Amino acid sequence: MTDYSTLKEMGISSFELISRFSLRREHDRDVLKVYYLRPITSLRPHSQKFTFARPRNSIPGQSRHSQAWQQLSDCSPVLQQALDELKQLTGTSEQPLSPKQELLQDLQHLENVVEAKLAEIREKIEQLN
Structure with a gap:
């Protein structure tokens, strides 16, 4: 049995309530969502997002768009432990x-963000009337 020390350090304490997690890459950082x-009526958040900077490696500019670049930019050790x-x-x-x-995962995430923002704007418009 582990004590989940990395998750505790990240501020996560309700381990038994974790249902799933996702990891995606945004430019030079990794985004972990737990x-x-x-319950729908809960005032506590249904998810938490954590951002981890990707380490930068010093390699020649012409190599930065190659497969070698992708392999050099490993994720944070803290992120790896959390995963x-x-x-x-x-x-x-x-x-x-x-x-x-x-x-496809990035596209789905973008669609969710846009839908949520549109709903928020519509609600603000309704409140103006």
Whole structure:
């Protein structure tokens, strides 16, 4: 049994309520999102987002768009430890996404963000009337 020290340091304490997690890459950072099982009426957040900067490596400019660049820019050790703990908690073994799956996941995330923002703006417009 692990004490989930990395997750505790990140401010996560309700381990039994974690339902799933997702990881995506945004430019030069990794974004980890942890989802909780909470009632719809709960005032506590249904998810938490954590951002981790990717380490920068000093390599020639012409190599930065190559496969070697992708391999050099590993994720944060803290993120890796958090992922290991989350995998233990949720009983999942994350498989690497194919480029197509990664793009589809990014597209879904963008659609969700846009839909939420549109709903927020519509609600503000309704409040003006």
